[in-house]
Structures are given as C-alpha cells and as structure tokens.
Amino acid sequence: MTASLDDVARAQRARRTSFNEASARTRLELMLDAGSLVEFIGPEQREVSPHLRIFDLPEQFDDGIVVGHARLEGSPVFVAAQEGRFMGGAFGEVHGAKLTGLLRAAREIGSIPVLILFDTGGVRLQEANAGELAIAEIMRAVMEARTAGAKVIGLIGGRSGCYGGGGLIAGCCSALAVSEPGRIAVSGPEVIETNRGVEEFDSRDRALVWRTMGGKHRRLLGAADVFADDTVQDFREAALELIGLVGAFGPDRLKAEHERLAGRLRRFGTCKDAVDIWTAEGVADAETVPDLPADRFIALADRIGRTSRDAR
Amino acid sequence: MTLDEILVSLFPDGHEVRKDDGVVAGTATLRSGGRMLVIGVADRTALGVNEAIRLSEHVLESIDRGSGPILVLVDSDSQRMSKRDELLGLNEFLAHLAKVLIHADMNGRPTIGLLYGHSAAGALLATGLATRVLVGLPGAEPAVMDLPSMARVTKLSMEALEEKAKSTPVFAPGLSNLEQMGAVHMIWNDAAPLASQLEALLADMPAAHDRRDALGKQRGGRPKAADISERVRDLALQVR
Numbered sequence: 001m002t003a004s005l006d007d008v009a010r011a012q013r014a015r016r017t018s019f020n021e022a023s024a025r026t027r028l029e030l031m032l033d034a035g036s037l038v039e040f041i042g043p044e045q046r047e048v049s050p051h052l053r054i055f056d057l058p059e060q061f062d063d064g065i066v067v068g069h070a071r072l073e074g075s076p077v078f079v080a081a082q083e084g085r086f087m088g089g090a091f092g093e094v095h096g097a098k099l100t101g102l103l104r105a106a107r108e109i110g111s112i113p114v115l116i117l118f119d120t121g122g123v124r125l126q127e128a129n130a131g132e133l134a135i136a137e138i139m140r141a142v143m144e145a146r147t148a149g150a151k152v153i154g155l156i157g158g159r160s161g162c163y164g165g166g167g168l169i170a171g172c173c174s175a176l177a178v179s180e181p182g183r184i185a186v187s188g189p190e191v192i193e194t195n196r197g198v199e200e201f202d203s204r205d206r207a208l209v210w211r212t213m214g215g216k217h218r219r220l221l222g223a224a225d226v227f228a229d230d231t232v233q234d235f236r237e238a239a240l241e242l243i244g245l246v247g248a249f250g251p252d253r254l255k256a257e258h259e260r261l262a263g264r265l266r267r268f269g270t271c272k273d274a275v276d277i278w279t280a281e282g283v284a285d286a287e288t289v290p291d292l293p294a295d296r297f298i299a300l301a302d303r304i305g306r307t308s309r310d311a312r
Numbered sequence: 313m314t315l316d317e318i319l320v321s322l323f324p325d326g327h328e329v330r331k332d333d334g335v336v337a338g339t340a341t342l343r344s345g346g347r348m349l350v351i352g353v354a355d356r357t358a359l360g361v362n363e364a365i366r367l368s369e370h371v372l373e374s375i376d377r378g379s380g381p382i383l384v385l386v387d388s389d390s391q392r393m394s395k396r397d398e399l400l401g402l403n404e405f406l407a408h409l410a411k412v413l414i415h416a417d418m419n420g421r422p423t424i425g426l427l428y429g430h431s432a433a434g435a436l437l438a439t440g441l442a443t444r445v446l447v448g449l450p451g452a453e454p455a456v457m458d459l460p461s462m463a464r465v466t467k468l469s470m471e472a473l474e475e476k477a478k479s480t481p482v483f484a485p486g487l488s489n490l491e492q493m494g495a496v497h498m499i500w501n502d503a504a505p506l507a508s509q510l511e512a513l514l515a516d517m518p519a520a521h522d523r524r525d526a527l528g529k530q531r532g533g534r535p536k537a538a539d540i541s542e543r544v545r546d547l548a549l550q551v552r
Contacts, residue, residue: 171407
C-alpha cells in the first residue's frame with residue numbers, strides 16, 4: 001500500500017513524540033491513519049460526569065476518554081484512549097459507559113479489533129460505586145467481545161499507568177503492549193504504603209516502583225507480550241504486530257492461562273524482589289535491567305522473556 | 313449470618329463445602345436434586361495471588377467435570393496489598409478469576425454471587441461483580457473505599473462526606489448504595505429460609521446479557537451509564 005503524504009508526515013511526527021507525555025488526543029491523532037478518527041459522543045456534546053459537581057470539581061466535556069472508529073494501516077479499528085491528566089484517567093460513570101458501549105458494538109460485529117490506550121489510576125473515588133461497577137461491566141464486555149471473535153489490545157504507557165480496576169481490565173485483554181514508564185498493578189505504591197507501612201513498600205523509592213510494576217518487569221514476567229519504546233510510532237507498530245499475532249479466544253486459553261499463572265507462582269513465589277525473578281529467569285547481571293536502553297532490553301526480552309501468547 | 317448458618321439455610325439437603333485459610337470450596341445439593349458448585353472468600357480474607365489461583369482452579373475443574381449453577385460467597389477484605397502480590401502480577405490473577413467465572417456463566421453454568429460480609433475494590437471485581445446476579449444479605453458491608461480514606465484523597469472532612477452521602481448513593485459504602493447502582497440485583501430476607509429464595513432465583517434467572525446499567529438507571533443510582541453506552545454502541549454499529 002502506498003502511504004499518502006499525510007501518513008508520511010504523521011509517521012515522522014509519531015516517531016518524535018513521546019507516548020508518555022502526549023495527551024490522549026495526540027496519541028490517537030499520531031497513532032492512527034491520518035485523519036481517520038471518527039469520535040463517538042465527542043466533547044462538543046458535553047456529556048459530563050453527573051457527579052463531580054457534588055464535590056465542586058471541574059468537569060471535562062469528554063469525561064476524560066475518547067472513543068471512536070478509525071483505520072490502522074487501512075483496516076478498521078475501534079479505539080478508546082484515556083486522558084491521564086483529567087482526574088488521573090480514573091473510571092467514572094460516563095467515562096466507563098463509553099468504553100462499555102464500544103465493546104458491545106465490537107461484540108456484535110466480531111471482526112473489528114479494539115485498541116484500548118490505558119492511562120488510569122483506577123476507580124474515580126468521587127463516584128466510586130459507579131466507577132467500580134463500570135469496570136465490572138467493561139470486564140464482562142471485553143470477554144463477550146473476545147468470545148465473539150474480536151481482538152482487544154491494550155496499550156500501556158501513560159503517565160498514570162494502569163492501576164486498580166484498570167489493571168484487571170488489562171488482564172482481560174487479548175494482548176498487551178507496554179513501555180518502560182507504563183506501570184501495571186492493582187494497588188498503587190501509596191496505597192500499599194498507607195495500608196501496610198513503609199517497611200512493606202516505600203512509595204518514594206521510585207526504582208522499587210519501576211522494577212516491581214514497570215513495563216520491563218511486566219514484559220519479562222510474560223504479563224505483557226510486546227515492549228514498546230516510548231514513542232507513539234512504536235505503539236502503532238506494537239498494535240499492528242499484536243493484531244496480527246492474536247488468535248481466537250476459547251476455553252483452552254483460560255486453561256493455558258491457569259497453567260501459566262500457577263507456574264509463575266511455583267517458580268517465583270518466594271522471590272523477594274524483581275531482580276531475584278530476573279536472575280531466576282537466567283538474566284545475567286539482572287540488576288542492570290532497569291538501565292538497559294529499549295533496543296537492548298527488547299533483544300534480551302525476545303531471547304529469554306516469557307509471553308502470554310495463547311494463554312490469556 | 314455466619315458462613316455455617318448461611319450454608320445450612322441454603323442447602324438443607326446437604327453440602328460438602330469446606331473452608332481452608334479463608335478460601336471456600338465444595339459442592340452442594342439443591343432442592344431440585346441438582347448439584348451446585350460453591351466457592352468463595354470468608355472471614356474477611358484478602359484476595360491475593362494464592363487465593364485467586366485456588367478459586368479459579370475449582371471453577372475450571374468444575375467446567376470440565378461438573379454441571380449446574382455456581383455460587384460465589386463473599387466476605388473478603390480488598391485485594392491483598394503487598395509487594396509480593398504486585399510483584400507476581402496480582403492484576404492477572406484477579407482478572408483470571410473473573411474471566412473464568414464470566415466464561416462459565418456464558419457457557420451454561422449460570423453464576424450467582426452472595427455478598428454476606430465485607431468486600432472491596434479488586435476483590436469485589438474478581439468475585440461478586442464477575443457473576444451474573446449479585447445478591448446481598450442484610451448486614452453485608454461492601455465498600456469500594458472507606459470514608460476515612462476517601463476523606464484523605466478528596467481533602468474533605470468526614471462530616472462533609474457523610475452529609476453528601478445522604479443525597480447520593482454514588483460514592484459512599486454500603487449495600488443499598490450498590491443496589492441503587494444496579495450492582496446488587498436484590499437483597500434476600502435473612503429471616504426466611506435461603507433455600508427457597510435460591511430456588512426462586514434459579515427458576516427465574518435473568519438472561520446472561522449484562523443489564524446492570526439499565527437497573528442502575530431504573531433505580532436512579534446511575535442516571536447516564538445506560539444511555540451513554542447505548543448511544544456509543546449504536547454509533548459504532550453505524551460505521552460498518
């Protein structure tokens with residue numbers, strides 16, 4: 001296929017743009033085929049959260065998420081991108097319902113993949129009950145869409161990471177791509193420290209946070225399938241690769257996932273730190289992993305890292 | 313009600329449900345004569361990687377060899393908050409449990425959650441909220457987040473939060489709030505035998521189709537979710 005001039009310009013910008021630092025809208029603009037995004041219920045419709053005003057908090061016209069239809073290398077995709085700079089990308093009633101609706105359409109069509117650009121701290125506390133339930137509905141909708149044949153790909157590299165219920169939704173996806181700053185966890189560092197004490201987890205120890213929850217560890221552990229460098233173009237290429245790789249969902253996948261996770265507990269269940277896990281995996285000089293540049297890390301991960309392919 | 317009292321009231325014809333380190337598992341006989349898989353979390357136990365893998369194993373085994381509906385009993389803490397659990401990928405273990413339950417429900421093994429104690433956050437997502445019908449018992453105390461923690465995050469006083477909680481079910485802990493959201497389908501009467509209430513539910517199970525957003529709209533707890541998801545779905549179907 002001959003790329004249009006617009007797409008050449010897009011790719012040039014996408015290579016120079018940090019995924020981590022970009023807004024949700026910039027990520028989509030530069031990741032998808034030039035000019036192809038059609039947004040559903042965009043900010044012009046002002047469908048804001050009905051709950052934030054109770055707390056005198058500012059609303060955002062898109063409630064912190066963009067959902068729509070677009071093209072990737074000419075093929076149709078559904079996309080959802082969370083804006084981590086609004087309320088930490090947290091799931092509220094409207095924010096979550098947009099993603100639920102998109103996934104329900106993907107289930108009915110079956111053949112169009114869904115890309116979810118996660119950037120979230122989890123449930124939006126000011127509407128905690130609605131947000132928690134939205135996440136439950138999304139998890140159900142992801143599994144129904146996958147059962148109907150749709151591929152659901154998670155891309156994780158935003159500033160808010162992918163925490164709380166966002167981590168559970170990510171665990172339901174067909175495949176994940178993650179960059180170094182893309183952290184994936186349920187309880188955030190501060191939450192663990194607040195509940196269990198600084199001896200359990202020192203949230204100010206940033207190196208500890210990165211190696212416990214960061215993209216490199218998740219890739220080596222097999223929790224994510226592809227490690228992307230922190231550019232929008234790298235995430236585009238990762239999305240294309242994963243759409244090509246992912247097979248159909250079926251009960252065999254759940255059994256394979258069970259074996260994969262049970263095996264992880266047997267192998268690494270007594271490890272005290274990520275460095276111990278990497279060493280047990282056969283990484284020489286495991287303590288240098290956090291300093292490896294992306295290309296050298298990807299070579300290492302491709303050589304020894306596990307994947308969750310066909311097992312999630 | 314205690315776990316033992318609940319099991320006796322649910323299954324007067326007998327059960328082989330055991331509790332081991334807070335993890336509940338076994339089978340029980342229904343009034344109809346059929347069998348039911350029972351799993352759960354008891355004693356306000358935190359749901360970590362070890363508990364989640366054991367629970368999902370019971371469900372997977374039952375998918376292979378068993379039949380009948382599945383009951384998920386819930387009296388848990390939140391997810392286990394620890395370095396070890398996060399290091400090992402707790403999000404995958406909790407998602408796995410939810411996926412196994414959802415898969416079972418979609419494939420002829422209808423799931424019912426019974427919230428009889430506490431639960432919160434990731435533990436509730438992986439158990440009760442991953443079932444088709446979540447039932448509450450009076451006295452159950454679900455909380456996505458407790459008010460003191462919320463006061464810290466929102467920088468509001470406890471008094472201010474309690475005042476706000478009176479006018480909206482959207483953030484405060486409690487069974488009736490989750491019922492208004494559409495998360496809890498119904499609350500059973502703990503003064504009447506649970507067996508007949510279970511039989512009535514099984515005889516009239518709603519379709520597997522997730523309609524919690526419609527329930528939340530009917531009950532006034534979530535004014536926008538059902539309409540927004542429906543509108544996005546319709547718009548997305550038009551682009552074909």
